[in-house]
Amino acid sequence: MNNSFKEKAMQLVFLLAACASIIAVILICVFMFGNGIPAMSKIGIVNFLTGTLWEPFADVYGILPMIVGSIYVTVGAIIIGVPVGIFCAAYMARFCGPLQYKVLKPAIDLLAGIPSIVYGFFGLVVIVPIMKDIFGTSGKGILTASIMLGIMILPTIITVSESAIRAVPESYYEGSLALGATHERSVFATLIPAAKSGITAAVILGVGRAIGETLAVSMIIGNQAIMPDSILSGARTMTTNIVLEMGYATGIHRQALIATGVVLFAFILIINLLFTLIKERSARNE
Amino acid sequence: MIERNVMDKFTINDLNLYYGDFHALKSVNLHLPAKEITAFIGPSGCGKSTLLKTLNRMNDLVEGCKITGQVMLDGGDIYAPKTDVNLLRRNVGMVFQKPNPFPMSIFDNVAYGPRTHGIRSKLELEEIVEKSLRDAAIWDELKDRLKKSALGLSGGQQQRLCIARALAVDPEVLLMDEATSALDPISTSKIEDLVLELKEKYTIIMVTHNMQQALRISDNTAFFLLGEVIEYDKTDKLFSVPSNKKTEDYITGRFG
Numbered sequence: 001m002n003n004s005f006k007e008k009a010m011q012l013v014f015l016l017a018a019c020a021s022i023i024a025v026i027l028i029c030v031f032m033f034g035n036g037i038p039a040m041s042k043i044g045i046v047n048f049l050t051g052t053l054w055e056p057f058a059d060v061y062g063i064l065p066m067i068v069g070s071i072y073v074t075v076g077a078i079i080i081g082v083p084v085g086i087f088c089a090a091y092m093a094r095f096c097g098p099l100q101y102k103v104l105k106p107a108i109d110l111l112a113g114i115p116s117i118v119y120g121f122f123g124l125v126v127i128v129p130i131m132k133d134i135f136g137t138s139g140k141g142i143l144t145a146s147i148m149l150g151i152m153i154l155p156t157i158i159t160v161s162e163s164a165i166r167a168v169p170e171s172y173y174e175g176s177l178a179l180g181a182t183h184e185r186s187v188f189a190t191l192i193p194a195a196k197s198g199i200t201a202a203v204i205l206g207v208g209r210a211i212g213e214t215l216a217v218s219m220i221i222g223n224q225a226i227m228p229d230s231i232l233s234g235a236r237t238m239t240t241n242i243v244l245e246m247g248y249a250t251g252i253h254r255q256a257l258i259a260t261g262v263v264l265f266a267f268i269l270i271i272n273l274l275f276t277l278i279k280e281r282s283a284r285n286e
Numbered sequence: 287m288i289e290r291n292v293m294d295k296f297t298i299n300d301l302n303l304y305y306g307d308f309h310a311l312k313s314v315n316l317h318l319p320a321k322e323i324t325a326f327i328g329p330s331g332c333g334k335s336t337l338l339k340t341l342n343r344m345n346d347l348v349e350g351c352k353i354t355g356q357v358m359l360d361g362g363d364i365y366a367p368k369t370d371v372n373l374l375r376r377n378v379g380m381v382f383q384k385p386n387p388f389p390m391s392i393f394d395n396v397a398y399g400p401r402t403h404g405i406r407s408k409l410e411l412e413e414i415v416e417k418s419l420r421d422a423a424i425w426d427e428l429k430d431r432l433k434k435s436a437l438g439l440s441g442g443q444q445q446r447l448c449i450a451r452a453l454a455v456d457p458e459v460l461l462m463d464e465a466t467s468a469l470d471p472i473s474t475s476k477i478e479d480l481v482l483e484l485k486e487k488y489t490i491i492m493v494t495h496n497m498q499q500a501l502r503i504s505d506n507t508a509f510f511l512l513g514e515v516i517e518y519d520k521t522d523k524l525f526s527v528p529s530n531k532k533t534e535d536y537i538t539g540r541f542g
Contacts, residue, residue, distance in 0.1 A: 171386035175448070178342065179399040179455055180376030189398070194389050 029265075036262035039255030048259065054225040054236075056245065061256040063263065065227045069142070069235035070211055070267070072228060073221065076146025077153055077210040082203055084150070085157030086192070089199075092158070093165040094187045112155035120216035123148040128220055135232055140222040143231045148220060149213060153206035160205060164198020165191055197282030204275045211267055214239035238264045288319070288506055288519060295320040295459060295489040296341060301355035303336060305348065310336050312513045314355070318506070323481065323490045325500035325521065328510030329541070334493045337510070338461050341491065342378040343371050359459075376403065379452035383464040385444035387436035387451070392428055395436045395447060399455035414454050422450035423480050442473025449480065453488075460484065462492040466499065478503050497537055501525050509533045 040048050043061050051062015092104055127147055132139030168191045176186035192199070214237075222234020223244060236244070242257050242264075249257055290297075296318040303311035311333045318324045326334035339345045340357055343364060357364050364374055376399075387395050396415040405411060415432070419425040424446040428439075436447055445465060452460060462481070466474040481490055482503055494500050500507050501521060508518040509530075517524060517533040528534045535541055 169386070171382060171384060172388055174344065174347070175382065175386040175388065175451075176398070176402075177347070178344065178375055178380040178382075179402060179451065180372045180374075181399075181402045182372055185402055189402070190388055 032258060032262050032265055035255055036259035039252060039259040040262070042252060043256065043259075048256070049263070052227050054241070056249070056253045056256070059252065061252075061259075063238065063241070063256075063260050065225055066236050066238045066241045066260065067263065069221070069228060070237040070239070070264075072142045072231070072235065073145045073149055073217065073237060074207055074210045076142060076231065077149030078203065078207060080147055080150030081153040081157055081206060081210075085154050085202070085206070086161050086199060088154070089158045089161035089165055089202075090187055090192060093162050094183075094191065108155050108158050111151075112159070116152075116213065116216040119148060119152055120219035123216060123220040131232075137232050138222065138234065140220050141232050141234050142221065142228055145217050145221040145235075145237075146231070148216060149210045152213060152216065153209050156209055157202045157206045160202035161195070161199045164195040164202065167198065168194040197278055200278050201275055201282075204271055204278065208268060208271045208275075211237075211264070211271070212239060214243050218243055238267075288317070290317050291319060293320050294318060295359065296491075297356075297358040297361075298337075299356040299358070301337075301340065301353065301357060303333075303340060303345070304350075304352045306350040310513050311340075314515055316508060316515060316518060318489065318491060320489045321485055321487070322505040323485050323492065323503055324506045324508065325504035326491070326493045326508050326510060327495075327497060327500050328516075328536070330495075332510040333513040334508075334510045335463055338463055338491060338493050341459070341461055342375050342380055343369075344375075344380065346371065376455050377457050378459040378461060379455065379457035380461040380463065381445070381448050381452055381465045384468050385441055385448050387439070387444050387447050389435065389437055391433050392436050392439075392447060393432040396451050396454045399451060403455060418450040418454040419447075421453050421484070422446045423476070423483070424450060440473070442469050442476060445469060445473065445477060446480065449477070449484075453484075457488065459489045459491065462490065464493050464495060467495055474499075497525075509536060511536070 039061075048061060048063060049067070050064050051060065052064050053060045053062050054065060088104075088108075092101060096104065123144060127144050128139035130139075131137065131141070131144050172190050172194055173186050176190040177183075181189070217237055218240040221237065221240060223236050223240055224234040225236045225241065226234075228235040238260050241260055245253070246257055294317040296316070298314055298316045298318075301311055301314040302309070314333075314337060316337075326337060328334050336345065340353065341359075341364075345351045345353070353365060359374070359378070363369070388398060390398075393415055396418050397411045400411055400414050405414070416425060416429075419428060424443060427443065428447070436444065439447060445468075449460075449465075466477050469477070478499065481492070484490060485505075492500075492504065504521045506518070507521045507524045509516045509524065509528075509532075511532055517528060517530045519529070524533065525537055528537060
């Protein structure tokens with residue numbers, strides 16, 4: 001009697017804990033859409049999404065430059081971070097000795113734990129001057145932000161890819177060796193393709209991290225709310241748009257910023273959906 | 287007794303193998319004739335699979351594995367320092383206990399070996415794939431679905447695909463490590479028929495738990511116990527008039 005009561009009580013506690021996260025998501029949705037949708041309809045959804053001018057003082061709110069900016073830096077981060085991350089994961093899972101692993105693993109965990117602001121400082125005092133020297137620009141811009149985001153997404157990509165490569169059955173590796181393939185070929189032609197779905201998941205998580213990063217990006221991207229015309233030009237992402245202006249925005253301006261958040265939210269939603277789909281597909285294949 | 291012959295494919299001289307402190311193979315001497323089927327039998331843990339894996343050096347993957355003695359393939363010691371292990375494994379193919387096709391298309395599975403060894407021409411690869419699948423007696427079943435994933439095949443088909451994959455690199459020897467133990471009786475008999483055909487071109491060495499299988503298809507049989515070769519003889523001789531009491535006890539089912 002007493003025991004069953006305790007069990008029921010604990011079940012209730014667990015249920016409440018589980019509900020907390022769901023309620024949080026629902027509240028965020030309600031707040032975001034409740035504030036963002038009216039602004040979008042006032043501005044006009046097409047004008048809002050495809051307008052190339054962002055001039056709050058003239059009440060012109062087009063966020064296409066920010067959408068493009070976000071996509072540019074994310075794609076840049078993927079181009080830089082994914083190959084490095086996958087090679088590093090392959091090295092850790094299949095090439096390095098226990099000694100190198102003991103150094104690499106904590107280093108990568110540490111990389112994951114470094115706060116954004118520190119990355120931002122690093123970008124500002126290391127990458128920006130280098131870019132300035134090489135290209136003769138201000139040094140701030142899409143390429144600079146891409147390089148830094150490429151580094152920031154490394155831990156996500158490495159950790160998830162490494163466990164995906166490790167999860168491939170040893171029998172594939174042995175089968176490849178038994179055909180006379182070298183260790184390198186066995187890893188790159190058998191293990192990595194077999195870990196494809198896990199590695200794709202790693203990339204998607206990396207995309208999510210890159211597109212959502214705000215603070216570090218705002219320090220080194222230049223923040224001009226204009227359509228970027230090259231990878232060296234300054235730009236503004238959706239996230240930095242919000243953080244730069246939220247402090248003083250009022251009225252429709254404020255709502256337009258929240259609507260920017262809604263668009264960002266939609267991007268993240270799509271990314272998560274893709275992630276779930278890929279996870280399900282790989283589970284079915286096994 | 288099986289006479290030693292210059293045509294022997296493998297000659298194993300005083301082979302000892304240790305896993306760490308465990309003495310897994312004890313002073314093994316064997317000579318395996320070319321283009322015949324030799325079966326290794328014995329209870330679990332007797333060293334038969336271990337010996338099989340020394341023949342293509344898959345034991346190199348096992349940490350703490352140490353080997354003394356000689357394993358000669360066509361007169362050359364495969365454990366000599368200058369041996370190209372990848373070339374050895376190309377010449378000595380292996381089929382595993384559990385079918386292990388790669389998670390790719392049937393075509394890519396068979397073409398994996400040739401591609402590994404530098405064949406890029408699509409036409410040439412197509413020829414090799416067809417020939418290998420025909421040799422593995424599975425071409426008719428699979429020819430219309432070469433682009434489909436190999437993981438969708440039945441266990442028996444997967445195992446024959448693995449045999450085709452091994453044949454595609456044109457080996458001289460085929461090692462089979464209990465290759466039918468995970469299969470149903472019909473698939474098993476298909477693979478046995480296949481192995482009998484393959485011995486015209488290949489030297490086949492198989493480990494089996496199934497004594498009827500050894501009796502049905504092998505020419506020579508070696509009986510292992512606790513890491514030692516107890517008896518090695520023509521299969522019909524070993525099964526009808528074994529010269530060792532332990533062999534007799536094992537094949538009549540008194541232990542094992």
